[in-house]
Amino acid sequence: MSRRDSEKSSIYDDAGERHFIHAQLDYVGEKGGNGAEETIQTTTGAPVEVRNPLGYNVGFWTTLLINVSHLVGTGIFSTPSNILTQTGSVGLSLIFWVIGFLINLTGISVYLELASYFPSRSGSEVVYLEQAYPHPKYLFPVAFAVNGVLLTFSLSNGIVCAQYLFRVANVSASAWAQKGVAIASMTLVCATIVVSTKWSLRIINASGVLKLATLIFMTITGFVVLSGKTSVPNPKANFQDSFKGTNKDAYSLSNGLVSVLFAYGGYANSFNLVNEVKDPIRVIKKTANTALVSVAVLYLLVNIAYLSAVPAADIKKSSQTTAALFFKNVFGTKAGQALSIIPALSALGNMLASVTANSRMIREIGRQGLLPFPKFWVSTRPFGTPLGPLLIIWLMTVLMISAPPAGQAFNFLVALKSYPDSFFLALMTFGLFLIRRQRKKAGLPRTQYRSWSWVAGVFFAAKVFLLVMPWVPPRGTLISTSFGFFYAASSLTGLGIIGLCGVYYLLWTKILPRLGGYKIRQTVIQLSDGAISSYIIKVPNADVEEWDRKHDPSGRSIDSGSEPVTRTVNLV
Template structure:
């Protein structure tokens, strides 16, 4: 990678924030509230989610410093485990990421269509709007990392601005404050759950909202001074995200009310409408749609690098590693991932339907990738004391992170066992594909590290 295409600290930090803050905070608060039996469960889930994200950030910061390579998320698996596990988990992660991108774009289109209340918007109409956004940012990414990172910076500033507006709504008079109604009804079918069960299910939506930062290790040596800027970018980004999420949830809780949140989808629109009127809510939705596209752009930047890494390891054909000689864009991989997103977009029904499946697949990736820190610490002892980032409180931090995602995965399996079964089958299916494909190619000599 040429020096003029390197990411500086600010650009890398904006990528971290962009990977995490997608549409989630503008939608999953309602889902998390619906699954919480009382406000204490709801806020515990969001605080716990932030703490788990911080533990994960510490873990991935060290992984990225010890193994700073392009496509790091795949190569860490391949280096630490058997290549079949790397292939299978990364394939399901790619599917999960494409599904997440499509769902987020679809929900973003739900906000923009609120500007035209008289029109009868169908799911196909919203899918077409989302498809247009994906194609647009596909074109931006074809121009190179520097151009796409500039677009990312602008979009993230817009999106952070929208979050700040939601927070400032706390200090403006609004139509009604529904907090007084918080403690009464629980008509969502969760009243029979225990506090811990409710917390586990509420954490599913919270995990989706906090997830994404682990993909930053895909950029590896494309970051200026990776040993220094990878951990700094993750720390700064996660700190920004935690503060913003907690304040936004306080705004939802205070202005909409806990029980009323359960039935809302475009919950941010309701906050704006109660605070600034219908016209203010429309203006907010317009800018929010473009800010949310930062998530689309960030995933289009990161996931082709996984395909590139898999191609270098000979688990995908060599053309997945081809780069444009002028701007180092992984053109074929980018095209394949964008096409995957568009295909999933027209098959995905709603955000809620794909949420559990996406998070269950993510649980595999989170636990397996964070566990590589134990292997990397042993194999890269020679890097200790050379200026790389090394977390404190090891192994407590990665163990907390892994335990949290095991808890979420078990909660999904208990709530929707069919989803868990399909997830296991997908994982085993990709492992089978790997072993079948290895019989039809020559063995590759493993590179020494």
């Protein structure tokens, strides 16, 4: 270990707003404008935006309801059919809903600790992978960046929204008609977020309240059906011998768990907007757990409501329209048709919440400086919103809605997206332990929140399970029961995307610099809207030594005058 590695020192600028800590890794400490504790991160990370150009519009209720709006989307209205099919029995399907809740509860604990280290950085996984794996330099940020852009589409909500809207209109729509409505709904969502952050958040809040009211209404309806006071015959039939037909096929069970976790997707939504929340760790600790627990209880009760009103065999055949079948059986054909507007509005609200969060994630990827044209990704002009990321999300969603055939392609794309997600979440969770170790060696203080290690271990094990089990073939066949062709196609495609990330990294950081005779260096830029971003530049090999001498560890230019802008202070 070099002398520079072994000694610890701190460098403060004249304003005292930024300081560097040199240990085995170089750290920079900065405070954001959201009232959080200081963010101390490796110098290779994107800089803290002391004044967030997106503003601080995410309060307590918005933080709560943005999670609810993302949690309650199409999942509870569309996935019960697939989960019941994959598990084989009513009893096991209900247990799976509980397992999904417990897994995601451990996930919130992991996210909270990671957020507490970097409370003025939005983007969640973007930041946590960047900080957990500083070596090889840029590898994991680049991999997540490529994956994040390629899989940034929001497919399922648009398709399900279209299906329910056509059901309301009592129209038998073609596949292309459904795709057209799905694209129109995504266009409306993206346009709303582009025009105004405040109004998009207000609509998300209203959507969250509507969704909770809807689930409560469906729960009460289910209890009324179970009481026998409706026209539904034998409402308790599905609960007799409830484990009959339980599926023992590992592949199907893993697909069922994927579907459950998909239905709970959004439990960590607010972590993507951390730097827009005042006192974020305290607020998100309360709201994230409250949202997940409340929704999980309602999910379980709504599933019981479905099972009270719809025979299990019919639920398995209902595909993405389980809720419509429930409304029809309880309220009759016309009323059930009209009530199908509820899942459609829920899907729209989910799209609004998820696209809002994903736009922040993509923007944070851009702030790392690892994608071409960083200003496109980072700028908030002209409306104070992340226009570039929203445009990419819209384009990728339109492409994914238009290109694949309808039907089983829906399930394939869900499975495809889940595999890289599980891969990066497993890396992120393992990275939590690496960050703890790195910070302990650097003598950095503890933060506001620390997860129990066994809780993080459970979440990590769940993600590893989701990486391993899709490779186990279905019993007696190599054809997926979910999407109708080779069972490992989604996993292989997911691995291919991860491999593509590695190819991009090697090309960008190794091959092209060697051929071009330059080194990659990171600097910091500030745009006219106040946005701050890392900016990767090419420094000719002959100029590297001089460039390093004139820039601090984070890449900011050092004043060349006689009075230095930094001074060194020994840490005790």
